[in-house]
Amino acid sequence: MSTAAIVTMVVGMAAIWGGLAVSVVLTLTRSRRRARRGELPPG
Amino acid sequence: MGFLLAAVGSAIGLGNIWRFPYIAWENGGGAFFVPYLFALFTAGIPLLVLEYSLGHRFRGSAPLSLRRLHRRAEWVGWWQVVVCFVIASYYAVVIAWAAGYAWFSLGTRWGEDPEAFFFDDYLGVTAAGTFGGFRLGVLLPLVVVWGVTLTVLISGVRKGIERANRILIPLLVGMFLVIVLRAVTLEGAALGLDSLFRPDWSSIGDASVWVAAYGQIFFSLSIGFAIMITYASYLPRSGDLTGNAFIAGFSNASFELLAGIGVFAAIGFLATSAQVGIDEVARDGIGLAFVVFPEIISQLPGPSGVYGFLFFGSLVLAGTSSLISVSQTYVAAIEDKFSLSRRSAAVIAGGGTALVSLTYATGGGINTLDVVDRFINSFGVAAVALVEVVVVAWLVRELPALRSHANAVSDLRLGWWWMAALAVITPAVLGWMTLDNLRTELSAPYGGYAWTFLLVFGWGVALLALVVGIALSFRRWPATVPLGSVPVASGGPGRGAATADGDDGEERSAQ
Numbered sequence: 001m002s003t004a005a006i007v008t009m010v011v012g013m014a015a016i017w018g019g020l021a022v023s024v025v026l027t028l029t030r031s032r033r034r035a036r037r038g039e040l041p042p043g
Numbered sequence: 044m045g046f047l048l049a050a051v052g053s054a055i056g057l058g059n060i061w062r063f064p065y066i067a068w069e070n071g072g073g074a075f076f077v078p079y080l081f082a083l084f085t086a087g088i089p090l091l092v093l094e095y096s097l098g099h100r101f102r103g104s105a106p107l108s109l110r111r112l113h114r115r116a117e118w119v120g121w122w123q124v125v126v127c128f129v130i131a132s133y134y135a136v137v138i139a140w141a142a143g144y145a146w147f148s149l150g151t152r153w154g155e156d157p158e159a160f161f162f163d164d165y166l167g168v169t170a171a172g173t174f175g176g177f178r179l180g181v182l183l184p185l186v187v188v189w190g191v192t193l194t195v196l197i198s199g200v201r202k203g204i205e206r207a208n209r210i211l212i213p214l215l216v217g218m219f220l221v222i223v224l225r226a227v228t229l230e231g232a233a234l235g236l237d238s239l240f241r242p243d244w245s246s247i248g249d250a251s252v253w254v255a256a257y258g259q260i261f262f263s264l265s266i267g268f269a270i271m272i273t274y275a276s277y278l279p280r281s282g283d284l285t286g287n288a289f290i291a292g293f294s295n296a297s298f299e300l301l302a303g304i305g306v307f308a309a310i311g312f313l314a315t316s317a318q319v320g321i322d323e324v325a326r327d328g329i330g331l332a333f334v335v336f337p338e339i340i341s342q343l344p345g346p347s348g349v350y351g352f353l354f355f356g357s358l359v360l361a362g363t364s365s366l367i368s369v370s371q372t373y374v375a376a377i378e379d380k381f382s383l384s385r386r387s388a389a390v391i392a393g394g395g396t397a398l399v400s401l402t403y404a405t406g407g408g409i410n411t412l413d414v415v416d417r418f419i420n421s422f423g424v425a426a427v428a429l430v431e432v433v434v435v436a437w438l439v440r441e442l443p444a445l446r447s448h449a450n451a452v453s454d455l456r457l458g459w460w461w462m463a464a465l466a467v468i469t470p471a472v473l474g475w476m477t478l479d480n481l482r483t484e485l486s487a488p489y490g491g492y493a494w495t496f497l498l499v500f501g502w503g504v505a506l507l508a509l510v511v512g513i514a515l516s517f518r519r520w521p522a523t524v525p526l527g528s529v530p531v532a533s534g535g536p537g538r539g540a541a542t543a544d545g546d547d548g549e550e551r552s553a554q
Contacts, residue, residue: 001233005240008073012240015080016300020293027286030454 045205046278047287052208052364053265053274054295055215057137057332060361063259063299064306065327068239070255071246078247078256083292086472087260089464090428091271091288092457093435096445098275099284099452104375105269106516108276110526113439119431120376122512123269126423127372129508130268131396133412134366135192136403137329139185140165141358144333148340148351157337167406171414172496175406182404188363189397195367196374196389200277204371208364215360216298218353223301225350226308229343235311238321239303254479257472262420264295265365267428267473269372276375285453306331313339329409332358370396382521410492411500417489418501421480423508429473436466 001009067075101108106120143165147153153160162168169175195203226232246252261267275284313324313335326335332355340351370393378388403412436442442465446457488494489501520526 001237002241004242005073005237008076008242009236009240012073012076012300015076016293016296020290020297023286023289023293027283027290027454030286031283034454 045201045209046274046282047290048208048212049204049364049368050271050274050287050291051294052212053270053368054263054291054365055212055298055361056263056265056365057134057358057362058259058263059295059299060219060302060306060358061328061331063263064239064303065325065331066255066259067303068307068321068325070252071243071249072238073240073242074244074246075252075256078253079259079296082253082257082260082472083296085460085464085468086257087264087266088288088292089461090261090266090432090469091264091292092285092449092461093432093442093445093465094266094269094271095275095278095284095288096449097435098272099278099280099282100445100448102276104276104379105272105372106376107379107520107524108272109434110520112435112441114526116434116439118513118516119427119434120269120272120512121515122427122509123267123272123431124373124376125508125512125515126268126419126427127270127369128392128396129415129419129423129504131366131369131373132399133403133415134362134369135188135397135400136181136185136408136412138188138359138362138366139181139404140333141355141362142184142188143180144337145352145355145359148337148355149348151337151341151348151351153337153341157341158334160337161333162409166409168409169406171407171410171492173407175408177401177405178408181408182401185400185404188366189393189400191363192366192370193389193393193397196370196393197386199385200371204367207367211360211364215357215364218360219298219301219305219357222350222353222357223305223308225343226305226312229308229312231311231313231315232308233311234315235307235309235321236304238311238325239307254472254476258425258476259299261425261428261473261476263299264292265368267431268424269376270368273372273375274368281452283453283455284449285455285457289455309339310335313342316342379524380515380518380520382523410496413490414492414497414500415504418484418497418505419508421484422477422502422505425473425476425480429470429477432465432469432473436462436470442466 067079070078097108097112098105101111103111104120105123106117109120110117165178165180167175167178195207197203198206227236265271275282278284278287307321307325310321310325314321317324324335324338336354337351340347340354343350373396374385374388374392377383377392378385381388383391402408435445442462446461450456484497484501488497492501
């Protein structure tokens with residue numbers, strides 16, 4: 001594989017799979033924090 | 044979690060596996076990520092949030108939610124529902140083909156010429172417009188596909204759809220991971236991956252590449268045709284709409300990327316084996332799945348049939364989760380409008396679609412399917428999505444209220460960018476796509492089919508979806524269905540409690 005292909009593959013994977021990981025972590029942790037504070041029922 | 048898996052299951056479909064890799068390869072390779080991610084942020088996720096907000100705020104199927112939004116918006120919901128009905132009728136047939144091929148894989152039954160086997164031996168293709176008789180090899184798996192789908196729909200949202208997706212999605216991801224791991228270890232995989240990811244930065248200046256990126260986002264995320272409105276109507280009132288939209292959007296993109304890696308690694312293997320260029324073997328859609336992949340499977344070292352079974356099994360799982368979501372839109376709409384129980388609505392609407400889909404299980408079926416798919420996507424899905432955003436953003440001007448609703452239940456606050464994306468960018472791109480589709484279809488007969496055939500099954504079906512949608516909106520709602528725009532902060536309008544015949548009535552009203 002060319003260097004350019006490897007770089008775009010790695011950057012693309014980081015952007016998309018990283019974006020998914022960040023979305024999941026932020027949504028779940030904030031949801032649990034709000035549930036603990038009693039603002040929302042869990043779920 | 045159940046809602047999220049259902050939304051992800053709806054988004055991840057056949058298009059992720061057989062459309063994205065080719066579109067990315069054809070439109071700049073690695074450079075395609077730039078317009079693709081831009082489209083995800085400016086159209087995909089904003090539209091997801093819009094549809095989640097509509098369903099979550101107004102707690103009904105698409106026609107009911109849009110009726111509660113504004114009395115003149117209901118027809119848009121019915122148009123969406125009829126489009127879903129048409130799509131479900133042929134989508135099930137493609138899943139049936141994949142199920143048949145999962146079985147054929149175990150003995151590589153397609154032999155030396157997979158193309159001749161698919162079109163001649165398996166489908167027994169006859170001339171466009173002819174019936175050609177039923178094909179038993181298609182009919183039998185089709186009956187099973189509808190049996191499973193109807194069982195899930197009858198079981199309800201919690202016990203059926205959510206439970207099914209809790210099984211289908213992890214299984215799909217697991218099976219596909221095995222395929223990708225095998226594909227990237229094949230000889231020639233690097234050639235395929237290099238071809239997919241090598242960036243052609245000059246393509247970013249090409250408007251058609253941006254339209255392709257937006258098209259991929261619209262079609263693969265299942266947005267603009269009522270599915271997400273319907274699903275969100277069952278979300279708990281505390282559901283984080285914006286967070287869920289980001290997760291669903293990125294999950295879909297993540298699976299597409301995984302599919303791209305697996306498909307192009309395998310294509311690289313085939314090109315290396317045949318000593319030809321990637322461009323000679325790269326295809327999309329039916330050609331990729333039922334012609335190119337059987338060739339790849341035949342040449343795989345080791346237990347090739349097992350990998351073939353996993354590949355076609357993945358198509359079946361991805362397709363089934365999407366078929367369930369598409370079917371749920373019209374089942375929920377019929378349930379709401381005609382005050383039917385879930386079981387009756389699922390049997391009548393789902394059973395009706397199953398009967399229509401039988402017409403595609405014939406020798407002439409693939410020609411009809413090809414034309415209906417082309418026109419319902421161009422002038423059903425794309426056009427109705429355009430109308431939906433124009434109606435909500437410009438005619439009834441409810442974007443600010445929907446943004447307030449999403450912000451009230453979500454941690455991530457929507458700002459001006461969300462309004463700009465929906466009021467300006469999305470209508471502009473969808474409008475361009477619709478005009479371009481119109482120009483293309485009028486300039487030459489699609490696929491070389493006769494104009495009369497295109498008029499009946501292409502233009503006719505697309506127009507009929509609109510006409511039937513408008514006609515259904517004239518029917519009065521039952522007196523038991525409240526139509527007022529009750530703010531959801533106070534609970535919003537909801538449906539009745541659970542009934543004894545399988546309705547899980549906690550879905551909308553008792554969250």
